[in-house]
Each structure stands twice: as structure tokens, then as C-alpha cells.
Amino acid sequence: MLFSEVADVPKGAKVVAVGSFDGVHLGHQHLLRQALAEAKALRLPLLVYTFDPPTKVFTRGEGFLMDLTEKVEALRALGVELILAVAFNETFAQREAEAFLEDLRRLGASRIYVGEDFRFGKGRGGGPEDLARVAPVRTVPLLTLGGEPVKSSRIRTLLQEGRVEEARHLLGRPYGAYGVVVEGEKLGRKLGFPTANLAVHPKKVLPPGVFAVEAQGTFGRHKGVANVGSRPTVNGTERRLEVHLLGFAGELYGEEMQIAFLKRLREERRFPDLQALRTQIAQDVEAARAYFGL
Numbered sequence: 341m342l343f344s345e346v347a348d349v350p351k352g353a354k355v356v357a358v359g360s361f362d363g364v365h366l367g368h369q370h371l372l373r374q375a376l377a378e379a380k381a382l383r384l385p386l387l388v389y390t391f392d393p394p395t396k397v398f399t400r401g402e403g404f405l406m407d408l409t410e411k412v413e414a415l416r417a418l419g420v421e422l423i424l425a426v427a428f429n430e431t432f433a434q435r436e437a438e439a440f441l442e443d444l445r446r447l448g449a450s451r452i453y454v455g456e457d458f459r460f461g462k463g464r465g466g467g468p469e470d471l472a473r474v475a476p477v478r479t480v481p482l483l484t485l486g487g488e489p490v491k492s493s494r495i496r497t498l499l500q501e502g503r504v505e506e507a508r509h510l511l512g513r514p515y516g517a518y519g520v521v522v523e524g525e526k527l528g529r530k531l532g533f534p535t536a537n538l539a540v541h542p543k544k545v546l547p548p549g550v551f552a553v554e555a556q557g558t559f560g561r562h563k564g565v566a567n568v569g570s571r572p573t574v575n576g577t578e579r580r581l582e583v584h585l586l587g588f589a590g591e592l593y594g595e596e597m598q599i600a601f602l603k604r605l606r607e608e609r610r611f612p613d614l615q616a617l618r619t620q621i622a623q624d625v626e627a628a629r630a631y632f633g634l
Contacts, residue, residue: 405499517599521539567582
């Protein structure tokens with residue numbers, strides 16, 4: 341069940357895991373599996389206390405890896421049944437640490453799980469030692485892969501550089517995005533490669549470039565080629581996510597499409613004319629077919 345207010349959460353003792361959990365990456369999964377195991381041993385429910393948007397999206401203006409819908413889906417896939425997603429805004433950011441501790445008391449926290457770098461309250465003044473005033477605290481060391489901690493900021497940087505395969509290694513799954521197919525200029529159709537133009541949240545982190553992807557929706561599951569960028573050849577300025585589905589024919593306007601980024605084929609670049617762009621798209625399609633073994 342998903343809750344937005346502390347008062348809405350059912351009463352009773354719980355194991356509580358706290359954090360932004362943006363991306364629900366391997367480090368988050370490592371923490372949550374420990375929390376789930378202790379909750380099962382204690383015969384208590386696990387509640388994930390998280391924030392919408394993730395704290396750094398609000399405090400630093402960074403993009404997010406997952407919106408709330410994606411996060412809830414990922415948490416449920418791990419076996420989490422109770423999720424409290426509080427609105428992180430200016431009012432919440434100015435709350436004193438003691439107010440957060442009172443939240444945990446009202447939630448019935450009998451064990452609290454956090455990452456070792458977790459801070460809370462106004463000015464990040466509270467830490468795990470303060471949480472221990474409410475209940476025993478399990479401070480989980482950060483998971484390390486490739487000599488560095490697995491953190492949302494690390495994955496965000498990889499994606500901003502288009503390195504989706506390395507991001508997949510840290511997430512434990514391909515990086516995804518979703519949006520509703522909206523009408524565009526139909527340039528792809530004119531070039532012989534019709535594309536679905538996805539309306540994606542402007543704060544969603546999208547890797548720049550051209551990628552082999554898998555797409556799914558009510559239309560089924562299809563392999564494809566995606567372009568993320570501003571379309572410099574036609575003097576575009578706005579970031580777009582456009583997807584050409586291999587072997588698909590039909591209209592998709594109004595459909596919701598989920599994309600998984602699998603392999604970067606190249607960077608986006610400006611071409612001298614539309615014919616040169618068409619030739620490159622044909623090569624991209626062949627590269628994607630080769631990647632998928634089609």
C-alpha cells in the first residue's frame with residue numbers, strides 16, 4: 341500500500357527503512373533485503389519511508405532516476421508492501437530533526453534501517469545516532485562495485501554521459517523511462533523510419549545519444565532504436581525521446597510506452613542534410629538489428 345501522510349499508515353510495530361531510494365539500485369536492494377529479512381524474522385511488516393521527489397532533486401535541482409510510480413513498482417518487485425512517500429518541499433526541508441524522529445515514533449518503528457551516509461532534518465543535522473533514540477538502528481555500509489560506492493549520483497553521472505551499460509551494472513537491470521506517445525512533426529515518417537515521440541517528465545534523467553532499446557506497452561513488446569536529444573540537424577532545441585520500433589506498423593498516439601536502454605550505438609550529431617541523416621538512421625537500424633541478432 342502507498343501512503344502520503346504519516347497519519348494514514350496503519351498503527352502497530354514495524355521495521356522501517358528510510359531513504360530517497362532514487363533508482364532502487366543494487367546498494368538500495370542490498371539494504372532493503374536485509375530489512376526484509378529482519379522484518380520476516382520478527383514477524384513484522386516492513387515500511388519504506390521515502391521522499392517525493394528525491395531530496396537532491398529538490399535541494400540541488402538534479403534530475404531523478406525514477407519518478408514515484410517507477411519507484412513504487414521497483415520496491416514492490418522486491419517484496420515491499422508498505423510505502424510512505426512524503427512530499428519533500430520547502431516546508432519539509434525546514435523541519436527540525438526532532439519532528440522526523442516523532443514521525444518514526446508514530447509509525448511504530450521497532451527497527452530502523454538507513455545507509456551509512458543518511459542525514460535528516462534541517463541542515464542535515466540528524467544522523468543514525470539520533471535515530472537510535474527511537475529504536476535500534478541498522479546502519480548499512482554502502483555497497484561498493486568497481487572500487488566505488490554504488491550511489492544514485494554515480495548512476496546519474498553515467499547516464500548523463502550515455503553509459504547505459506555501466507549504469508545497468510549498478511542498477512541490476514536496464515535503465516528505463518516511460519511516457520505517453522504524442523504527435524510530433526512526423527519527420528521520421530518522411531525519412532522512412534516512423535518514430536514514437538514520448539512525452540517524458542522534464543526532470544527525468546535521459547542518456548543522450550542513439551540506443552538499442554526494448555519497448556513495451558499494450559501494443560506488445562518490441563525491439564527498437566531510440567534517439568535522445570535535440571535533433572540538431574533540423575535545428576531542434578528541446579530534448580526529445582523518439583523511438584523507432586523494428587518491424588512495427590500502426591498508430592501509437594496516446595499509448596503509454598516503457599523503454600529499456602540496452603546499448604549506446606552512437607552520440608547524437610548534426611548532419612549536413614536530411615539525406616545524410618536518413619543514411620545514418622538506416623545504419624543505426626542495422627546496428628540495432630545486429631545487436632539483437634535479427
